[in-house]
Amino acid sequence: MAITLQVNQKSHSVDVPPDTPLLWVVRETLGLTGTKFGCGMAQCGACTVHLDGEAVRSCVTPVSRAVGKQVVTIEGLGEELAGPLQGAWIAEDVPQCGYCQSGQIMAAAVLLREKQNPTDQDIDDCMTGNICRCGTYQRIRKAIHRAAEERAKGAAR
Amino acid sequence: MNEILNLSRRRFLKNSALAGGGLILGLRIGKPLEGADAAAKVFAPNAFVRIGLDDILTVVVNHTEMGQGPFTSAPMVVAEELDADWSKVRYEPAPVAPEYNHSVYGMQMTGGSTSTWTEWERLRKAGAAARAMLVDAAAAAWKVERKTIEVENSVVLHKASARALRFGELVEAASKLTPPRDVQPKDPKTFKIVGKATKRLDTPAKTNGLAVFGIDVQLPGLLTAVIARPPVFGGKVKSFNADKAKAIPGVKHVVQIDRGVAVVADGYWPAKKGRQALEIVWDEGPLAALDSGTQRQEYAALAAKPGIVATKQGDAEGTIGKSQVVLEAVYDLPYLAHAPMEPQNCVADVKPDSCTVWTGTQFQTVDHAAAAATAGVKPDQTKVHTTLAGGGFGRRAVPDAHMVVEAVQVSKAVKAPVKVIWSREDDTQGGYYRPRAYHVVKASLGAGGNPQAWHQRIVCQSFIIGTALEKAVVKNGVDDTAVEGAHDLPYDVDNLQVEWHQAPDGVPCLWLRSVGHTHTAFVVETFIDELAERAAKDPVEYRRALLSKQPRLLRLLNTLADKSDWKKPLPEGQARGIAVHESFGSFVGHVVEASIDRHRGIVVHRVVGAIDCGPIVNPDTIKAQIEGGTVFGLTAALYGEITFKNGRVEQSNFHNYPMLRMNEMPVVEAHIVEGTDKMGGVGEPGVPTVAPALANALFKLTGKRIRSLPIRKEDLRMA
Numbered sequence: 001m002a003i004t005l006q007v008n009q010k011s012h013s014v015d016v017p018p019d020t021p022l023l024w025v026v027r028e029t030l031g032l033t034g035t036k037f038g039c040g041m042a043q044c045g046a047c048t049v050h051l052d053g054e055a056v057r058s059c060v061t062p063v064s065r066a067v068g069k070q071v072v073t074i075e076g077l078g079e080e081l082a083g084p085l086q087g088a089w090i091a092e093d094v095p096q097c098g099y100c101q102s103g104q105i106m107a108a109a110v111l112l113r114e115k116q117n118p119t120d121q122d123i124d125d126c127m128t129g130n131i132c133r134c135g136t137y138q139r140i141r142k143a144i145h146r147a148a149e150e151r152a153k154g155a156a157r
Numbered sequence: 158m159n160e161i162l163n164l165s166r167r168r169f170l171k172n173s174a175l176a177g178g179g180l181i182l183g184l185r186i187g188k189p190l191e192g193a194d195a196a197a198k199v200f201a202p203n204a205f206v207r208i209g210l211d212d213i214l215t216v217v218v219n220h221t222e223m224g225q226g227p228f229t230s231a232p233m234v235v236a237e238e239l240d241a242d243w244s245k246v247r248y249e250p251a252p253v254a255p256e257y258n259h260s261v262y263g264m265q266m267t268g269g270s271t272s273t274w275t276e277w278e279r280l281r282k283a284g285a286a287a288r289a290m291l292v293d294a295a296a297a298a299w300k301v302e303r304k305t306i307e308v309e310n311s312v313v314l315h316k317a318s319a320r321a322l323r324f325g326e327l328v329e330a331a332s333k334l335t336p337p338r339d340v341q342p343k344d345p346k347t348f349k350i351v352g353k354a355t356k357r358l359d360t361p362a363k364t365n366g367l368a369v370f371g372i373d374v375q376l377p378g379l380l381t382a383v384i385a386r387p388p389v390f391g392g393k394v395k396s397f398n399a400d401k402a403k404a405i406p407g408v409k410h411v412v413q414i415d416r417g418v419a420v421v422a423d424g425y426w427p428a429k430k431g432r433q434a435l436e437i438v439w440d441e442g443p444l445a446a447l448d449s450g451t452q453r454q455e456y457a458a459l460a461a462k463p464g465i466v467a468t469k470q471g472d473a474e475g476t477i478g479k480s481q482v483v484l485e486a487v488y489d490l491p492y493l494a495h496a497p498m499e500p501q502n503c504v505a506d507v508k509p510d511s512c513t514v515w516t517g518t519q520f521q522t523v524d525h526a527a528a529a530a531t532a533g534v535k536p537d538q539t540k541v542h543t544t545l546a547g548g549g550f551g552r553r554a555v556p557d558a559h560m561v562v563e564a565v566q567v568s569k570a571v572k573a574p575v576k577v578i579w580s581r582e583d584d585t586q587g588g589y590y591r592p593r594a595y596h597v598v599k600a601s602l603g604a605g606g607n608p609q610a611w612h613q614r615i616v617c618q619s620f621i622i623g624t625a626l627e628k629a630v631v632k633n634g635v636d637d638t639a640v641e642g643a644h645d646l647p648y649d650v651d652n653l654q655v656e657w658h659q660a661p662d663g664v665p666c667l668w669l670r671s672v673g674h675t676h677t678a679f680v681v682e683t684f685i686d687e688l689a690e691r692a693a694k695d696p697v698e699y700r701r702a703l704l705s706k707q708p709r710l711l712r713l714l715n716t717l718a719d720k721s722d723w724k725k726p727l728p729e730g731q732a733r734g735i736a737v738h739e740s741f742g743s744f745v746g747h748v749v750e751a752s753i754d755r756h757r758g759i760v761v762h763r764v765v766g767a768i769d770c771g772p773i774v775n776p777d778t779i780k781a782q783i784e785g786g787t788v789f790g791l792t793a794a795l796y797g798e799i800t801f802k803n804g805r806v807e808q809s810n811f812h813n814y815p816m817l818r819m820n821e822m823p824v825v826e827a828h829i830v831e832g833t834d835k836m837g838g839v840g841e842p843g844v845p846t847v848a849p850a851l852a853n854a855l856f857k858l859t860g861k862r863i864r865s866l867p868i869r870k871e872d873l874r875m876a
Contacts, residue, residue, distance in 0.1 A: 017406065020426045028381070028424045033373035034366020036547070037425070038498050039581040043811035046498060074366035086364040093356055093777055096224030096785055098363030099370060099498040099547030124820040131811060133498045133548050134224045135788025137822040139781075 005066055007032070008076025018064035022056075023047045025063045026073055034074035034102045038131070045130030048103040049073050055110045057129075074102040081109040084154070088147035096134035104130050108144050117148055200328040202290055202336050204256040205283040206235060207249075212311050212325040214239060215247045216280075219257035219265060220272035221519050222250070222359060223497075223549035224785070225840040226778035227272040229357045231280055233774055237350040238284025238342055239291075240308035241324070248358055250543045253521045264522035268554045268668070270741035270838020273774055277836060281342040289337050294330035295322050345772070354777040359545075371517040371544040372502045372578060379504070380409060382567045382577045383428040385435055386417040389804035390588055390664055391442035394418060401434040411435070414566040416559065421571050425578055441804060444663045449800040453489060456595035456616045456660060460487075464614050464656035467635040468644040471652030476610035480601030484691060486684055488598070489865040490676045492799035493591035494814060495669055499547020500584040505564035506574035507532045512539045514561055517546030519554035527558035531565040550789075551668040552589060556624040585814050586806040588665035590799055592618040592639075594676035595660075598684050600650075606692025607703065610652035613643055613680070619659050620666040638668060642677030642845065647710050647739060648685060648703040664801075670789055671841040674740040678845030679852070679866065682736035686853045687862060696735055696853065697723055713737055713744040713769050713830055720828045721748035721765040731762060734853025736846035742837025743770040744830075747787065749850040750823075753858055753873050761791060761823040761851065769830035770837040776829055779839050783827035786843020792817045794848035798867050 002013045007030060014029045021040075026032045026049065035058060038046030042057035049058045050072040051065070072078075077085075085105050088094075095101045104127070111118055111126040118126070123141050132140070200208040207215040216235045220227040228248040236246045251257040257265050260275045288308060295313040296303040299320055307314045311324045345351070362368040387393060397418050399411035407427030412419050420431035477483055504515040505528070512532035518524045521541055529539040541561075546553055553560075560577070568575040579587060595616040603609040619636040621627055630637050635644075635657050644655040669675060689699035697718045704711040714737050717723075727733060730752045737746035750763040766783040773779060796815040800807045808814040852863040860876035 016424075017426075020424075024424055024426045027373075031375060032366070033369070033375070036370075036498070037372065037500065037578070039811050041581070041810055041812070043581075044498065044816075082365075086361070089364045090356060090360045093360060093781065095357070095360055095363040096226075096781060097222075097498065097546065097548045098224070098359065098368055101363050102366050105364060127819040129818075131498065131816045131818060133496060133550075133789075133816060135785035135792075135817070136781075137788065137817075137819045138784055138825055140819070141822070 003063060003067060005063070005071060006069065007071040008073060009070070014063070016063060018062060020063050021059050022049065022061045022063050022066050022071065023058035026058060026071070032073050032075050036099055036102055038100065038103070043131070044100070045107060046100050046103040048106040048130065050106060050110070053110070053113070055107050074106055077106065077109060081112055084147040084150040085109060085112065085143070087150060088143040091146060092139045092143040094136050094139040094143050096136055100130060100132045104132065104140055108140070108147070111144065112147060112151065116152060118144060198328065200287070200331045202287045202331070203283050204254075205280060206239070206287040208287070208324050208328055210325045210328055212242070212245050212323050213247055214241045214245055214311070214324070215249050217251045218248050219251040220276065221267040221517065221543055221546055221549065223267070223517065223519070223546035223553070225272065225782060226357060226775060227267075228359045229355060230273050230774045230778060231276060232358060233350050233355055234277065234280040235284035237348055238281050239288045240310070242311040243350060243355070245311050246358070253525045253541045258522070266521060266523070266554060267519040267549070268551065270743070270841040272840070274742065274836040274838065282340055285340040285342045286336050289340050290331045290334045291324060291327050293334055294327045298322070298330060351774050352776070355775050357778070368545055370499050370547045371504065371515060372499055372547070372576070374504045374515040374544060374576065376504070376506065376574045379574045379576055380421050380423060380571065381425045381428050382419045382421045382575050383425070383432045383580065383583070384414070384417045384419045384563060384577060385432050385437055386583065386587065387439050387441065389439070389441040389444050389447070391444050393440045393442060395438040395440045397438065398436040401436065402431040405431045405434055410571045412567060412570040414563060414570065416563055419563070419567045419577070421567060421575060429580065445804040447663070447801045447804045449802070452593070452801070453595070456489070456593070459616045459658040459660065460595055460597045460614050464616070464658040465634045466654065467640040467657050468653055468655040471610070473610040473612040473652040473654035476652040477599050477601045477612055480609060482602040482691070483599060484602070484687060485597070485599045486687065486862065487864060488596040488680050490594045490679060491797065491866065492593045492664065493669055493675070493793060493797045494585050494799050494808070495548070495550040495552035495589075496585065496814060496816065497546070497548025497550060497552055500581055501552070501560050501579040501587065502577060503560045503564035504574065504576045505561070505568040507565055507568040510534060510538055512565060513542070514540070514564065515542045515544055516561060517544045517549070517553060518561070519546070519549050519551070520556075520558065523556060524558050524561045527561050528565050531562050532569055550670040551672070555589065555667065556626060581811070582809045585809050589667040590664065591669035591675055592620065592660070592666040596676070596680045598680055600684065600688055602688060602692060606694060608648065608650045608688055611646060611650045612654045614656045614658070615640055615643060615677070616658040616660050617676070618662060618664065618666045620668070622659065638673045640677065641673040642738065642740060643681060646681060647707045648700070649706055650703070671740055671844040674738065674841070674845040675793070678736065678738040678740070679849045682738060682846060682849035683852050683862065686734070686849070686856070700737065709744045709769055709832070709834060710737055710739055713746050713767055716828060716830050717746040717748055717765065717767040720767060720826065723748065730858075732854045732857035734850045734855070734857065736849035736853065738845045740842045740845055742835060743768055743839065743842040745783070745842040745846055747846040747850040749847070749854045751851060751854045751858070753855070758870070758873065759795060759855070759868065761821070764823050764825045764847070765828070766825065766843060767828040767830055768839070768842065769832050770839050770842070771832050771834045772836050773829060773831060779829055780827035782839045783843040784825045786841070787825050787847050788817050788822070790844045790847025791851065794851050794866055794868055796867050
């Protein structure tokens, strides 16, 4: 039975069982492989996407839950957040292997949207669900602060 | 030099076309470069350098990018020698070909923290040779002497006559020249790129979702497989019933392969559901009763007997026997899983006359041979495409190539391209662990408190003996990866003996980031701290006095003590611990500042790391590896443990095989001690000294020595 999904502001009709995790629909059916499989049980955050603006673990989100909602993946993150975040990630040379970074950026995007000037405690609270085995946490923290500053500057202009 | 010249341009272009210009082009477009036409459009003087009409310098990188930075450091070296404009430099993963074999190990591979130092001379010559040809082409065009020509930012200049040609404008003329037989690389004093902090070239693709890892490979008609593997290592399929699995919508095939039963479907989810529905009767094999507690007793029994001698100088046993002050300690360090964020996976497409594999491998040559043999096609009908690896840490350098063999067997059986995906549970429970290591160490102290004798006996499995690597790695019956970091004790001790027992095979083991040093450095650096304490000496002073014959380690120790404010008091309830160690040709140390919180347990506040890896290419990558190594080491110290009960691995996913997370992340400072000595490695040496430095700090808080990892709650109570 076909399911209609809104992903990155495009409408898609997909024919998958409704219990299929959103992760696999995004990756395999739609070919958007920026969203990663890490654990399959909401432990690592590599699969983080936005569902109506909230960060969710797509590996445990049945596709049926996304019906009628806006799904945003790393490929479709709006420039207002993607610009400062990706710029800060580059400036701080954050990624090593890079596998977790889509999920890190998607989690950080929600934080930045909610808090103009996040504290270290805010970063801990928001980002602790995202594992980086390469250990880039310190740079992620710096990059989030940097992105927040860039956004503030942008707003001031 | 021979390596870079042996590859004719035609051969290079052929390889390049076979590789489809690397994964990213190959999958989507796959347009090969063609013969003579291509020759005029690309200047490809050797296997590593390619310059296009658009001035773009593409450096072909033969080491796998798994986070440690070769996609940036290798281009930096080539661009330096070419005097290229860094904004016009790109990277491309090398195809599998003998030209890209590791310059020391003789096969194409990434490991041992060697990607920079083993390519240093070859890449410099590759770049310098290309530069010389561009200069010669310009000299001929301008009819001037080559020594009057300069190169700056990808432009060849004759300043006296105010003439200039871009690299791209010289492609055709330079392509007609014969590469020079030998070239003189630059004087390091003139370096403009090498040695400067340089942003990684692969970051943009790793922040916008476009980076392609092995698990991201897509092909027309690609099926996904998950494999039911035995619940106990060494087990086998006795029988299975696939009826219920085949009833799951989307499941296409269920096939038995050597390592288990594969469920092949049109996606991961149906494949996984199909596997859950499979009914398999296993022959669990000889390890069905494997138990970590019992295993400890077996290791202890082995350690009670003399082992194979790895090092003997003086008379350690005799000296200890006669001594008044003897310290003895028993250490037990567990199996560890690599747990890269990208679970294991491999794509294979087997056809009657070809086999193509995509995987983020660290072992191209081994995987290529295994793919060809398993598919039953010739080596020249077999291609292995190296993708980005979402973490490797040694797990993707596998002598038995089992990830590739599985995928090839499944693809061959179902006659379609197949991606085998390991679930996180498959990955955690799939073996190839850092071996469990049991150490018994004794030392005697002389009058001034310095050690007179050191005797260490190590029990652990060998993942080298019985493989093709045995000849190179096993010396006098001792697997070097089991004793490295112990048999070469850096401290000045007259009587030294280190022995090794090979523990029984069974649990598949493998190198894990810094290999034997992961356990030997823990034992050596906590035990030397214990000796210092017994001698009533400061841990830094004590080490310093014993390192007079180790100038680089001594300098590192002194730098670390300085940068960490070793003598400055810490707030009440906090303590510092130190550890230093040589591995992979580099010298690294850590100072850890920690406290114990009643609710949170261990809190690590600040970690100061220092490294002397000799001449440096990209200092920012070196710092990143020290930062990352610190996290890797802390994770092992606080959480890392694979245990067995009834033959089964007890851990399965990140909830019970945890990783350090953002809220536990200390401030990490990384300092580089720059030197002109031999260049060493960077990817692994940042790991070994973290856990002992933490344990030494905790001792100051609790008065208790930590003898096993991970650190447990009972270790934190006051003695």
